Amino acid sequence: MTRMKKRWLGVGSLVITALAMPLLAHHGAAAFDVTKMVTVKGTVTDFQYVNPHVQVYFDAKNDKGEPEAWQGELTAPNKLSRAGWSKRTLKPGDMITVTGNPAQNGAHTLWIRKLIGPDGESLQLFED
Amino acid sequence: MARSFIPCVLPAALAFAGVLGAQTAPPAAPSKPAPKHDLTGVWMARNPPAIRAFAGATFTKEEPEMTPWALAKYKEAKSSNGGQYTLDTTNDPVVTKCDPPGVPRVYFHPYPFEFVSTPTYMLMLYEYDHMVRRIYTDGRPIPEDPDLTWMGSSVGHWDGDTTFVVDTVGFNDKTWLDRLGHPHSTQLHVTERFRRIDMDHMQLDFILQDPKALVKPWTATFYYELRPKWELGEISCSGDYLDFKKFEK
Numbered sequence: 452m453t454r455m456k457k458r459w460l461g462v463g464s465l466v467i468t469a470l471a472m473p474l475l476a477h478h479g480a481a482a483f484d485v486t487k488m489v490t491v492k493g494t495v496t497d498f499q500y501v502n503p504h505v506q507v508y509f510d511a512k513n514d515k516g517e518p519e520a521w522q523g524e525l526t527a528p529n530k531l532s533r534a535g536w537s538k539r540t541l542k543p544g545d546m547i548t549v550t551g552n553p554a555q556n557g558a559h560t561l562w563i564r565k566l567i568g569p570d571g572e573s574l575q576l577f578e579d
Numbered sequence: 580m581a582r583s584f585i586p587c588v589l590p591a592a593l594a595f596a597g598v599l600g601a602q603t604a605p606p607a608a609p610s611k612p613a614p615k616h617d618l619t620g621v622w623m624a625r626n627p628p629a630i631r632a633f634a635g636a637t638f639t640k641e642e643p644e645m646t647p648w649a650l651a652k653y654k655e656a657k658s659s660n661g662g663q664y665t666l667d668t669t670n671d672p673v674v675t676k677c678d679p680p681g682v683p684r685v686y687f688h689p690y691p692f693e694f695v696s697t698p699t700y701m702l703m704l705y706e707y708d709h710m711v712r713r714i715y716t717d718g719r720p721i722p723e724d725p726d727l728t729w730m731g732s733s734v735g736h737w738d739g740d741t742t743f744v745v746d747t748v749g750f751n752d753k754t755w756l757d758r759l760g761h762p763h764s765t766q767l768h769v770t771e772r773f774r775r776i777d778m779d780h781m782q783l784d785f786i787l788q789d790p791k792a793l794v795k796p797w798t799a800t801f802y803y804e805l806r807p808k809w810e811l812g813e814i815s816c817s818g819d820y821l822d823f824k825k826f827e828k
Contacts, residue, residue, distance in 0.1 A: 526689075528813075529690070529706060529813055
């Protein structure tokens with residue numbers, strides 16, 4: 452765990468408990484540590500616009516400069532479509548900055564809460 | 580790792596995050612008057628802050644008055660409410676088996692539904708897993724001994740200009756009433772009163788009756804908003820593609 456904490460710090464972590472707590476009302480996010488937020492910058496390797504959850508795969512570098520493969524999870528494609536997304540919104544090679552809740556077990560997986568797209572704009576993640 | 584992700588319910592969390600901003604927003608201004616005998620369109624839950632703490636999972640803050648039969652079944656239920664559960668720790672059949680949610684459990688998915696009106700029946704299309712209900716409005720009575728189904732057999736009628744009343748019976752007993760696992764029997768009778776308050780707002784009163792499970796009717800009210808620009812998409816419960824193995828240590 453200590454090792455993980457260092458890892459998160461390495462990729463720029465910030466703890467935002469207050470933001471996360473109201474989200475616990477009715478879901479199964481046990482896989483994620485909703486008390487933590489980490490930010491990872493990387494290059495998109497794959498973008499799966501699929502049910503039930505849209506998946507973003509990207510390569511980043513850790514604090515030692517070593518490559519790491521990451522995966523981020525968004526909401527359902529129907530909801531993202533209503534927020535202006537499509538299957539073309541991200542493509543391999545795009546530079547993105549992803550902020551989200553890390554996996555409880557230390558996997559390189561994020562529940563994405565914020566995503567800055569290739570044009571530097573923060574993309575809307577939720578329908579109105 | 581992969582098994583601890585919840586394919587069907589994580590969108591709920593994200594949807595909930597989506598309405599966070601609205602929790603502090605002032606109440607929506609009244610819109611134009613409700614049209615007569617018309618619920619056509621896409622509707623999305625928008626409950627007041629006072630009930631949001633539980634309305635994603637159940638009907639009321641207080642427990643319903645259950646029969647001993649129902650209490651025993653309820654003790655076996657492992658809720659899919661709250662954040663800290665995995666597929667191993669809940670036995671919600673919607674989550675663990677992708678069972679159809681039934682009515683009223685279908686309202687505990689954070690997705691919109693649409694009314695489509697025809698001369699002899701109303702269609703209710705729920706975005707979640709393409710659930711459909713056909714609510715007959717041709718004057719037929721509530722069926723007395725229908726075959727048992729997941730979504731039940733429904734008849735509907737207008738009570739005044741803006742309230743559509745739906746009675747549904749003939750449910751199998753495989754579904755829960757909510758995410759907490761409150762049980763019902765095949766004697767469940769669901770009454771929904773869809774009252775269009777104005778053009779953009781609807782109040783849905785539930786009356787759940789089940790002599791085998793509930794000592795007295797369980798009643799609740801949820802609220803919905805019209806979403807004129809939305810189109811229903813596809814959200815499927817099945818999703819076995821999640822493979823996180825290569826990201827694990």
